[in-house]
Amino acid sequence: MEMKRVIAVLDLPPRRAEQNVRESYEAAAKRWGAEVLWICEHLQPVHPFWQKMFVCDHVQRMFGPAHVLQLDNDMLIRSDCPSPFDFLTPNQFGLVAERQSANNRIDNGGWQQRAHEIWARRCGVRPAPTWLHPNGGLYLYGSEMYGPMFARIIQHLIPNWGASDQATDESLIVNQLYNDHPGYIKFLPPDFNVSMVYSPAWAINPVMQTYVYHFVGRSKAHIDSCRWQRRDPPELPFPSQRQTQELIQQWRDDPPAEYDIGPIFTPQLAANLMAIYPDLIVTGQWSDEPYQLDRRMLSHTETGSSHLVLTRFLLQLGINARRFRLRVMEDANATPQLAGT
Known part of the structure; x- marks a missing residue:
């Protein structure tokens, strides 16, 4: 018999889920054969970061x-989002990486390392490597396998006076995982938990460009206006981009595996195509040679600022930039290279 699938959501006052969040979760549960458990009462009289540790046992008992x-x-789940339950087994612990923006540090230092080390000292465990730090808000696990792990984390609540600093739930969970089940940590694609605080251009655009948005901090102001339901024909993040509309009419639901947009300048065409077709690889041409450039780039060659166009182009694509391949053109031969954030 297949294990029951449960979407468990701490939905505590004063910050209750918005109506569109509820609708997107319920619709996802129906598609995925899961049940949504809205936890509307405090599980324990502790900070919400610590209450997350009690969810596993609560689900197990129910x-x-x-x-x-x-x-x-x-968070919002787009209406075409595939089921994360199908990606991992209940014995694996699913996370999404916190590394999502080139504007932040992407080495093995920074506040993540400090947070892991501080909580490791407090709890008497080894600190997890910095790169394991998750983007909080989404954890996928089997309650039977990981119930004892959460129980061990809870044992540190009182000795640490319920401290809620240093990325509490992310650091507690990833440190304990690294100590208890290091071989079972699995990363889901970043599409399943995109932090809107790291993607401000996406946050203010009402059309979702990938599967799951997480409206953290100041980005929460935009959650009401974001539309999780895909339409037919699909909405575009940049609706005035005429070439996208022509391609959609041509391809319908059968796009090519790869499409070349030609010389790079603005990201609208690439962003539209990647938002509509989640598996599409987009390629584009980059050059510092004036005769190979989009004519709008000529002023940048004069001012020596053409690199800013490329930087902004990739940043605007967000996590979808990992599906963009850059062709660097300095002579007659093009060299395909993978460009990512």
């Missing part, structure tokens, strides 16, 4: 052994 997708209540 449903028995379950495959649990634990979500924050400030």
Whole structure:
């Protein structure tokens, strides 16, 4: 018998889930064969970061052994999002990496390393490597396998006076995982938990450009206006981009595996295509040679600022930039290279 699938959501006052969040979760649960558990009462009289540690046991007591997708209540799931339950087994612990923006440090230092080390000292465990730090708000696990791990984390609540600093839930969970089940940590694609605080251009655009948005901090102001339901024909993040509309009419639901947009200047065409076709690889041409450039780039060659166009282009694509391949043209031969954020 297949294990029950549960989407567990701490939905505590005063920050309750918005209506569109509730609708997107319920629709996703229906598609994925899961049940949504809205936890509207405090599980324990502690900070919400610590209450996340009690969710696993709460689900286990209500449903028995379950495959649990634990979500924050400030996320939106696009209506075509595939089921994360199908990506991992209940014995694996699913996370999405915190590394999502080139504007932040992407080495093995920074506040993530400090947070892991501080909580490791407090809890008497080894600190997890910096690169394991998750983007909080989404955890996928089997309640039977990981119930004891969460119980061990809870044992540190009182000795640490319920401290809620240093990325509490992310650091506690990833440190304990690294100590208890290092071989079972699995990263889901970044599409399943995109931080809107790291993607401000996406946050203010009402058309979702990938599967799951997480409206953290100041980005929460934009959650109401974001539309999770895909339409037919699909909405575009940049609706005035005429070439995209022509390609959609031509391809319908059968796009090529790869499409070349030609010389790079603005990201609208690439962004539209990647938002509509989640598996499409987009290629584009980059050069510092004036005769190979989009004519709008000529002023940048005069001012020596053409690199800014390329930088902005990739940043605007967000996590979708990993599906963009750059052809660098300095002579007659093009060299395909993978460009990512």
